[in-house]
Amino acid sequence: MPRESELLPIIDKLAATCQGTVKEIVSLLVCEDETVLNYLFAKALSVKKAVFGQNIYIRAIIEFSNVCHCCCCYCGINRGNQTVSRYRMVPDEILGLAYEAIDAGYGTIVLQSGEDMYYTKEMLGEVIRGIKAYDKRVAVTLSVGERAYEDYAYWRACGADRYLIKHETANAALYQRLHPGHRLASRLDCQRQLWALGYELGSGFMVGLPGQTIEMLAVDILLLQKMQVSMAGIGPFIPHPETALAGAAKGDTGLTNKALGITRLLLPHAHLPATTALTVQGGRAEALAAGADVIMQKATPAAKQQLYEIYPRLVKEEYSLKEKRQLLLEQLESLGYIGV
Numbered sequence: 534m535p536r537e538s539e540l541l542p543i544i545d546k547l548a549a550t551c552q553g554t555v556k557e558i559v560s561l562l563v564c565e566d567e568t569v570l571n572y573l574f575a576k577a578l579s580v581k582k583a584v585f586g587q588n589i590y591i592r593a594i595i596e597f598s599n600v601c602h603c604c605c606c607y608c609g610i611n612r613g614n615q616t617v618s619r620y621r622m623v624p625d626e627i628l629g630l631a632y633e634a635i636d637a638g639y640g641t642i643v644l645q646s647g648e649d650m651y652y653t654k655e656m657l658g659e660v661i662r663g664i665k666a667y668d669k670r671v672a673v674t675l676s677v678g679e680r681a682y683e684d685y686a687y688w689r690a691c692g693a694d695r696y697l698i699k700h701e702t703a704n705a706a707l708y709q710r711l712h713p714g715h716r717l718a719s720r721l722d723c724q725r726q727l728w729a730l731g732y733e734l735g736s737g738f739m740v741g742l743p744g745q746t747i748e749m750l751a752v753d754i755l756l757l758q759k760m761q762v763s764m765a766g767i768g769p770f771i772p773h774p775e776t777a778l779a780g781a782a783k784g785d786t787g788l789t790n791k792a793l794g795i796t797r798l799l800l801p802h803a804h805l806p807a808t809t810a811l812t813v814q815g816g817r818a819e820a821l822a823a824g825a826d827v828i829m830q831k832a833t834p835a836a837k838q839q840l841y842e843i844y845p846r847l848v849k850e851e852y853s854l855k856e857k858r859q860l861l862l863e864q865l866e867s868l869g870y871i872g873v
């Protein structure tokens with residue numbers, strides 16, 4: 534195990550060059566030395582502040598359908614889970630929620646669903662155009678999984694700005710085990726298509742997946758760089774009781790924060806959310822201190838949020854969207870940030 538005197542220069546090198554090797558990244562991911570970790574997070578924070586100042590970007594996410602044709606082993610809404618009641622919102626309903634979020638001050642609307650082919654490219658196109666017609670300054674992010682190139686192109690032409698499609702794990706064998714019938718190569722093809730169409734590309738991965746090694750995590754981080762992503766969501770795996778991985782151990786939040794901090798050094802300009810999975814039991818301040826610059830808030834009505842349970846989490850919505858945003862702005866201010 535490298536000593537402190539060897540690890541601090543590695544952090545400096547990563548920050549100065551935005552380059553790192555698997556070996557260097559692994560040495561930081563396994564490090565438990567407090568001095569080294571404090572140095573890593575302080576460096577990540579200063580890189581974030583040099584790029585974004587005090588800003589933390591707040592997004593509204595609308596989870597418009599929990600129907601999914603995939604059977605990802607970790608996901609609570611995978612198609613094999615018979616205990617979930619499924620819902621789909623019609624375009625007007627989605628638009629109503631989007632308008633409410635825009636009126637409440639949110640500048641980005643994220644439209645997310647399971648992989649649900651019920652939504653034709655025209656249906657989602659109508660939603661994208663509706664949002665842009667309501668307020669052209671609002672950014673539209675899609676997160677609806679693997680679709681045909683022509684769908685991606687059509688939505689881009691309708692005005693969609695960004696697309697989230699995580700690689701989840703960069704290890705092809707592990708990817709295939711966790712996503713029966715799906716391949717990492719196809720996922721990366723989708724990412725390349727989206728990038729070429731001019732979307733701001735969002736990727737990301739889970740930390741602590743059963744069968745995942747620390748070396749694989751280092752490769753995950755390097756893949757973000759290779760794919761030239763604009764955004765990356767990094768969150769711990771949380772076992773869901775109605776999945777094949779119900780009995781597996783959950784991912785470590787400390788390790789996730791290290792991965793976040795290293796990613797910040799290698800991709801200074803990327804938007805890195807304090808993922809919901811990471812902050813589900815508190816820990817938002819730690820994620821922000823490790824280099825995260827984005828927070829997503831749910832604009833999905835509480836009853837439907839409950840049915841969109843990718844991983845177990847408590848849904849309690851006591852506040853309106855506007856109040857939620859206000860509370861977050863105040864919390865961020867108390868941490869020395871400006872919510873935008």
Ligand code: 5AD
Nearest residue numbers: 607608699769770771773810843844
């Ligand atoms: N634990 C943590 N994150 C999960 N996701 C899906 N299932 C889980 C889980 N059990 C993440 C994936 C996906 C995003 C929508 O949620 O990274 O891309």
